[in-house]
Amino acid sequence: MTIRSAILEQLTELFEEDELDMPEFVDETVLLDTELDSLGFAVLVTRLDEELGFDPFSMMDEPVYPVTFKDFVDIYERFAPDEA
Template structure:
């Protein structure tokens, strides 16, 4: 598991804990993002938290609109834009 993946999962778990008492769902590569229990506003907050945590926002950096469907696609998108 990459360090970036770990940080994304940790941030997701932090966001989850703000509104839930139960443990966050396990995030696997094939986990569908819309089935995690986080709504679109929650994902906007999640991306903002990741920007603060990681220091970059790949959605603002990419010239095309990207809509990752699975957690694996989401992580790959972040890995593609991560500073070297």
């Protein structure tokens, strides 16, 4: 599973659990325009940490705030531990 698809899976689950309207997530989707609030993103990051085994936001020296869905995915890809 790619990082992008893992993120999408967790997003879908979270939107479903919280009974929010799931938009189509494309590269340009602005995160704050979705119904997920900042707390929701904290929840998403926690779940991705459990799923992927790392939390890029706790690893970065300078805080980076992703604006679009692509920014978010890029951050995870950049901090992904090197494996095979």
